[in-house]
Amino acid sequence: MQTQPTSDINLLWGALILEELARLGVKHVCMAPGSRSTPLTLAAAAQHKLERHMHFDERGLGFMALGLAKSSNSPVAIVTTSGTAVANLYPAIVEAWLTQVPLIVLSGDRPPELIGCGANQAIIQPAIFADYAKQVNLPTPDLAISPNTLLTTIDEAVANLQQPVHFNCMYREPLYPSELESLPALIASSASYTQPISEWANHCHPYTDYGQVSCNNLPSEDTMMRFVHGKGIIVVGTLSPHDNPSLIIELSQKLGWPVVTDAQSQLRQHPSVIGHIDQLMLHPKATKFVEQADRLLVFGGRFISKRLISFIAQHQWHSYWQVLPNQQRLDPNHQSKRIWQASVSAICNAPWPRSSSANWALPLIEMNQQLEALFTQHIDQSRFGEPQVVRQLAKAQTSNHQWFIGNSLPVRLYDMFSPITCETPHIYTNRGASGIDGLIATSCGMALATQQPSTLLIGDISSLHDLNSLAICKQITNPFVIVVLNNDGGNIFNLLPVPNEAVRDEFYRLSHGLEFGYAAAMFGLPYNQVDCLSSFNEVYTDAMAYAGTSVIEVNVGPNQASDQIKLIAQWVKQH
Numbered sequence: 001m002q003t004q005p006t007s008d009i010n011l012l013w014g015a016l017i018l019e020e021l022a023r024l025g026v027k028h029v030c031m032a033p034g035s036r037s038t039p040l041t042l043a044a045a046a047q048h049k050l051e052r053h054m055h056f057d058e059r060g061l062g063f064m065a066l067g068l069a070k071s072s073n074s075p076v077a078i079v080t081t082s083g084t085a086v087a088n089l090y091p092a093i094v095e096a097w098l099t100q101v102p103l104i105v106l107s108g109d110r111p112p113e114l115i116g117c118g119a120n121q122a123i124i125q126p127a128i129f130a131d132y133a134k135q136v137n138l139p140t141p142d143l144a145i146s147p148n149t150l151l152t153t154i155d156e157a158v159a160n161l162q163q164p165v166h167f168n169c170m171y172r173e174p175l176y177p178s179e180l181e182s183l184p185a186l187i188a189s190s191a192s193y194t195q196p197i198s199e200w201a202n203h204c205h206p207y208t209d210y211g212q213v214s215c216n217n218l219p220s221e222d223t224m225m226r227f228v229h230g231k232g233i234i235v236v237g238t239l240s241p242h243d244n245p246s247l248i249i250e251l252s253q254k255l256g257w258p259v260v261t262d263a264q265s266q267l268r269q270h271p272s273v274i275g276h277i278d279q280l281m282l283h284p285k286a287t288k289f290v291e292q293a294d295r296l297l298v299f300g301g302r303f304i305s306k307r308l309i310s311f312i313a314q315h316q317w318h319s320y321w322q323v324l325p326n327q328q329r330l331d332p333n334h335q336s337k338r339i340w341q342a343s344v345s346a347i348c349n350a351p352w353p354r355s356s357s358a359n360w361a362l363p364l365i366e367m368n369q370q371l372e373a374l375f376t377q378h379i380d381q382s383r384f385g386e387p388q389v390v391r392q393l394a395k396a397q398t399s400n401h402q403w404f405i406g407n408s409l410p411v412r413l414y415d416m417f418s419p420i421t422c423e424t425p426h427i428y429t430n431r432g433a434s435g436i437d438g439l440i441a442t443s444c445g446m447a448l449a450t451q452q453p454s455t456l457l458i459g460d461i462s463s464l465h466d467l468n469s470l471a472i473c474k475q476i477t478n479p480f481v482i483v484v485l486n487n488d489g490g491n492i493f494n495l496l497p498v499p500n501e502a503v504r505d506e507f508y509r510l511s512h513g514l515e516f517g518y519a520a521a522m523f524g525l526p527y528n529q530v531d532c533l534s535s536f537n538e539v540y541t542d543a544m545a546y547a548g549t550s551v552i553e554v555n556v557g558p559n560q561a562s563d564q565i566k567l568i569a570q571w572v573k574q575h
Contacts, residue, residue, distance in 0.1 A: 005143075007039075007177040012190060013141040013150060014043035015183040016197075017167070018077070020154045021104060022049035023206045027074050028449070030065040032058045034081020036121070037108030038175040039141075041079060046182045050077070053448065053475065055441075058085045060469040062092030063430075063438030065103055067445020070428055071402065073242045075102035075161055076445075082109045083121040086128060091437050093164050097132040098432025099238075100328075102161040105133065109170045111140050125168050133164035140170045148196045151207035159210035162326065215326065216346040221353075227319050228355040232257040232295030235312070236265035236273075237330075238302040239344065241426040247348035248299060249273070256358020257295075258365070262303045263405070263415035264429050269394055271420050274364055276371045278305035278416050282572045286367050287311075292360070294318040299344060301330025302431055304415045309333070323347050372420050374575060378568055379417060384532050386410075386485050386561040387417050387568075389554055392533065393457060393483065394418045396540065397425035402450065404428045404443035406458035407436050408492045409561060410485060414457075416565070426452075436462040441469035444476060453479045453544060460486040463516060470523040473549035481543040482551045484516055487558050494562030509558070516553045526550040 017040070018029070029050045031041060044052055053068070055061040058080050069076040080086045086107040096103045110122040126137045136157050139145060157165050187194045187201050200207050219227070234252050236259060239245045245266040252259045252272070259273040268275050280286040296317050301324070303309050313333035320337040324330065327341055340347060379387045390413040397403055403425045405411045411429055428446050430439060440463065443456040463484050473480065489509035498504040505511065520527035528539040530552060543550040 006172055007174045008186070008190070009141040009143060010039035010171050010175060011042055011177050011181070012147075012186045014039035015046065015186055016147055016150055017106065017154060017169075018043045018047045018050065019183055020151055020206060021077050021158065022047065023204060024155070024158045025074050026077050026104065027051060027072055028053060028065070028068045029077040029079060030055065030061050030068070031079040032056060032061050032081070032085060034085055034108060035175060036082040036110065036171060037079050037106070037169075039171055040106050040108060040169065042177070042180055044079060046180055055469075055472055057468040058088035059091065059438060060441035060466065060472060062089040062103070063441035063466075063469070064445040064448075064472055066092050066096055066101055066430070066438070067404070067428070067442035067447075068449045069096070069101045069103060069445075070240070070442075071446040071449035073240070075104055075158065077104045077106060079106045080108070081121075082107065082125065083123050086125055087123070090129065091433075091435060093129050093132050095430050095432045095435065095438075096164045099430075100162045100326075101164075103164040104158060104161070105129075105164065105166040107166065107168055109168050111170045111172045129164065129166050133166040135166055135168075137168045138170065140172050143193055146196050147194055148207065151197060151200065155206050155208035155210065159206070159208070160213045216342040217340050218342055218346060218350050219340060221351055224350065225353050227295060227321065228255055228353055230295045230318060230355070231293050231357045231360045232297060232355060233290070233293040233361070234259045234297045234299070235308070236261045236267055237298065237300035238262065238264040238431065239266050239300050241266055243344045245299075245344060246424075247344055251348040251352065254352055255355045256360070257297070257355055258361040260308070262305065262308070263411055263418065264302065264304070264427060264431060265300070266424060266427055268414070268418050268427070269421045270424055271422060274368045275418060275420060276368050278307050279371055279568070279572050280367060281305075281307040281311060282569055283367070283575065284573070286364070289361075289364060289367070291315065296320045298322040300324070304411060304431070369420070370575070371572065374571060375417055375419065375568075378571060379564070382564075385556050385564055386487065386554070387413055387564055388533060389483070389485065389536060390414050390457070391417055391419050392536065393455065393540075395421055397455070398423050399425065400452055401425040402428065402446055402452050402454040404439070404446050404454070404456045406439045406456070406462050407431065407434050408459050408462065408490070410457045410459055412492075413561065437465045438469070440466040440482065441472060443482075444469060444472040444480075447476050447478060447480045451478045454481070456480070456482045458482065458484055460484060460488065460512070460514075461490050461510070464512070464514070467519055470519065470525065473523065473525060476549050477547055479544045479546055480549045481540060482549065483540070484551065484553045485556065486515065486553055487556050487561065488512065489558060491558055491562060494559060495565065511558065516551060520551040527553070529553045529555060531555045
């Protein structure tokens with residue numbers, strides 16, 4: 001480290017950071033080009049424990065990292081340069097914070113003497129994400145700061161990470177070393193400086209091993225006995241495929257209580273659950289029957305159905321329990337309850353007694369099946385449209401399939417009308433902030449993490465928001481199908497009480513008249529446009545047999561879905 005001490009110690013610190021992150025469980029690093037982040041970029045280029053992903057757009061990069069983290073169930077690192085590059089990560093960081101996804105931002109930055117003096121590409125980066133990420137501001141690399149100080153700083157911030165953390169990395173020039181060296185070579189060439197971490201360099205564990213924090217706060221047998229003494233209902237909100245949600249089905253059969261599911265529960269299509277609860281709550285008889293329940297056991301939170309949320313909020317519960325993996329507040333109605341901080345597995349494997357009112361809700365299962373028959377008649381055998389496509393897609397999924405469902409209308413259609421099937425695909429959404437930005441990028445990350453067959457169902461406005469991320473699709477080699485529901489605007493607003501149609505069209509729906517064929521061609525992606533069910537089935541089957549990304553655009557009328565939703569609601573009420 002004699003010829004270029006600044007660039008060499010910059011690279012050494014970058015290599016130490018990336019190596020320690022790999023030892024802490026990071027499997028993927030997402031990078032955008034930039035000069036000030038060069039020490040991190042070069043360290044990643046020489047780091048073979050991490051799978052590297054490149055993208056030119058930092059906003060898409062952040063969402064790709066979000067999808068990778070969700071699907072791989074591991075923290076993901078993001079490397080950006082200084083200035084607005086790091087600011088473009090903000091939407092993805094907000095979503096990750098709200099849904100407790102561990103993203104690790106490593107942003108290159110100017111040193112302190114170049115901030116606030118007119119230097120190029122220099123903004124105030126410390127605390128740029130406010131409360132949405134843990135803040136760690138690293139000093140500029142310096143031989144006066146021991147390398148073990150750097151490692152313990154990383155360990156403390158990343159161990160047992162459940163939400164984003166931002167490492168702001170200040171680097172002085174020169175940034176580019178004369179040659180790219182691996183970490184062992186860098187350590188060898190600076191033996192006196194790295195002597196305190198020589199033992200660390202010879203094994204593969206983190207410098208500081210915090211171990212895994214495990215908190216399973218379980219009810220006693222006596223407490224469970226009292227809780228199940230009544231007519232109970234189990235409601236399943238947002239869960240990850242890694243949470244073992246199928247155990248909840250076994251618990252419900254043991255208790256003799258029904259399971260009501262949200263679209264994000266991983267169980268929405270399961271034949272043993274009450275999946276159609278949103279539409280059942282439209283039926284007076286079904287609503288009256290559900291009101292008999294006096295015990296409520298909730299797994300997770302963040303429900304989509306406003307009717308279900310309203311019922312839970314307005315009903316008088318004798319006992320209300322909620323199971324969450326850690327301490328958080330997931331109840332916008334602020335009801336009194338007992339929260340058990342535990343995994344789904346720990347709660348379901350507890351020694352539960354059978355309920356004194358087991359099987360009280362068997363008629364509800366019949367009502368759910370009757371509603372499925374109604375959907376078969378009035379959606380599957382009716383005119384072509386968005387509800388029909390959603391149900392057909394759901395039927396085409398298998399248990400090894402990953403399905404990312406976009407916000408606004410698509411996820412609501414799935415929640416309302418998804419069919420009862422024997423398969424339970426892995427469902428992913430971005431329902432923390434429920435934005436329509438970054439959905440293509442997030443689903444690309446989902447597909448890249450596991451290399452499993454994957455589908456993205458997305459609306460036209462959401463697709464326009466994230467067209468840049470079609471560039472990421474070229475990295476995907478497994479079958480990945482993007483289904484764009486093009487109803488020419490934000491037609492979710494057809495369902496909302498906007499004062500008049502002129503205002504709705506001019507200020508809410510924003511019809512655009514655009515198609516996506518040229519966008520697919522620009523990024524070299526196979527493309528088909530369909531306007532009937534038989535064509536959709538044919539091209540979707542072909543797309544799932546293709547090793548890579550393909551785009552299917554579904555053309556529907558601007559009022560088709562909203563009109564059909566209203567019509568089905570009338571049939572349900574009268575059924």
